[in-house]
Amino acid sequence: ARREFTGRPPRAHGRLGRTSPPGMPLDYGKWAKLVREDEEEDGTPGDALGSDAVVEKEWSDMTPEERQGAIQRAEEEDRYIERRQRELDEYLSGIDQDVKNSDESWMYDVDLGSYEDFTIKRTWRLVKPRGADFFKACDYVSAEQQWLGGLVLVQKVGLNWPTSSELFVQLKCNLAQLYIKLERWAEARRVASAALEVDGTCEKALYRRALARIHFAEWEEARRDLEKLVAAHPKNGEGKRRLAEVCDALKRPSHSSRRKGAVTDPEQAPSRNLEMSNAIEDLNPEGTLRKIAVLAHGIDQLDGEARRWSWPWGRQEWLGASRQKAVVSVHIVVRSVGGEELFNTRRRLVLPETPQERDELRIRMMEVAELDDRAGKLARTPEDFVPREALQPLRWRYGDPCVYAGFDLAARSMRLGERALFEIDQPLLEPSVCDFYRKDGGAARVAGLPDFKHHIEERKLNLLAEELPEWELDLENKTQRTVRAELELGALDLFEDLSPGRTGEYLVRVADAGRGGRKLVKGTKVEANFVIAGALNGMALYRVERAVWTIGNEGKEAYVNRHGERTVWIPSCIGQVFRDACRILPLLYEGTRLEARMQSGPAPMELNPKLARTLSAKRAWNHRPPVAISIDILGVLDD
Secondary structure, three states, X not given: OOOOOOOOOOOOEOOOOEOOOOOOOOOHHHHHHHXXXXXXXXXXXXXXOOXXXXXXXXXXXXXXXXXXXXXXXXXXXXXXXXXXXXXXXXXXXXXXXXXXXXXXXXXXXXXXXXXXXXXXXXXXXXXXXXXXXXXXXXXXXXXXXXXXXXXXXXXXXXXXXXXXXXXHHHHHHHHHHHHHHOOOHXXXXXXXHHHHHHOOOOHHHHHXXXXXXXXXXXXXXXXXXXXXXXXXXXXXXXXXXXXXXXHXXXXXXXXXXXXXXXXXXXXXXXXXXXXXXXXXXXXXXXXXXXXXXXXXXXXXXXXXXXXXXXXXXXXXHHHOOOOEEEEEEEEEEEEEOOOOEEEEXXXXXXXXXXXXXXXXXXXXXXXXXXXXXXXXOOOOOHHHOOOEEEOOOEEEEOOOOOOOHHHHHHHHOOOEOXXXXXXXXXXXXXXXXXXXXXXXXXXXXXXXXXXXXXXXXXXXXXXHHHHOOHHHHOHHHHEOOEEEEEEEEEEEEEEEEOOHHHOOOEEEEEEEEOOOOOEOOOOOEEEEEEEEEEOOOOOEEEEEEEEEEEOOOOOEEEEEOOOOOOOEEEOHHHHHHHHHHHHHOOOOEOOEEEEEEEOOOOOHXXXXXXXXXOOOHHHHHHOOOOXXXXXXXXXXXXX
């Protein structure tokens, strides 16, 4: 059977160094003369073929037909060996060329001290051309992998790096062409739109999105794209031809029916340059919040005690002085229009904090990237080099002034368990909460809300600020108007509103009344865990485990039921939550779990006076951020 090429020439047999062609028997007859020559030279039996070799016929004993067959077999052997040698030479020359390119061709001007420069130039010179080669060879899967990997690398660096935005647009346009080739029209429209959000006059992106819109019979949208294409690139003859076809199609009666209430004529739109939104639903009259897609459908009808959350679950009275208020738990992933991740409640990358650690990580990433290139592996991202930390979802009450209005309105439109994609404009982000946090003297970031003013992740922006002077950082050109947020509504809980006037500023919930046994009353000695955390992101501000104290004696020090532990401070708010929970459900037992939410939480001096001494007097006594309190009563102890 034929042996596959293994990267080395076939092993030689005998003095002629030949092997038989695949599938052909060895011709022992032609070795008879060599056997006789060996015997004449040393007087011993020759062993040209080994001790077990058998000589079938001498050349002189062969018929003309047998001699012709032997000659043909020998020639075939020669051709086989030559072909295998050519394959080997081509294989080795390919390796030499790859090594030459990897070592010299693309790294001649790379700043080895900058991961960003290394990544962008590597994507320009290796990843993007490699995808083009796969595309020309009709290997569309490999081409898509290369270009998608390149986009991931560009998004990790950010679009503010020189030439990265141009590279981003070109990779998106390449993907659009690939998806058109594969007739994946929805994806072609999506990636072309992403390219146009960065470069609104890109010739390829306008043309390819118009082709996708023509496929979906979106004639008005296709006409606007083509008109913009012809205006920006008047020499594009194909664009003019397509525009004429679309205009002819619009004149036909069969294309006159459209969505009710849609503005189809650009002259009738509020702005001549306004691009019609592809949102499936505008969630507010101003158009600053748009629901783009439903990625996973939620549950319409629930059973049992959860029936109250059947769709539609929202109640208008929750925005007023109702006795109960709903609290939502939502996972959120926010990206810029360019695709860079700005915020994620599911996980967080644990990035190096010191400059030395960042330099070590950068060197290690460049070394691995160079080895991957030589091995022909796909490009890696920074996420492959740093650990991940699981996070909790954001939690807020229905109509909460502490959270961005865009998040709250988006969650109200979702079913329980639904995952959907939204576009949120700046007026519904930080401007919607700045008045609330200004009263407290704090900022939204202290409560766990990110800053979406710029299209770069906040942590990355802080790192750039350390390494670049202000004029090179150029913050003015990094601002953004819109973000894209993926929300998943995971849970809905009802809290009792115990605030004066039922304004929702103080909520309490008995999550578990205990497992029976001894009751919890004032004067009971208990062992418990409690956490006072940020109201939105659940980041612990003060955490104590296995503390022992007497109910009603909070606001003092207590001991911890653990060997070697020192005393801890029991804040007064812990006792307040317990007393108010007894108003909701008088009978509480060991094993009880209580939750509370305070719009104006305890000051640092009330949480832990020892730790608050390191703060300024104003902050130690006056800073009262929104908090969430959780108390788990582990057991009742005997005095």
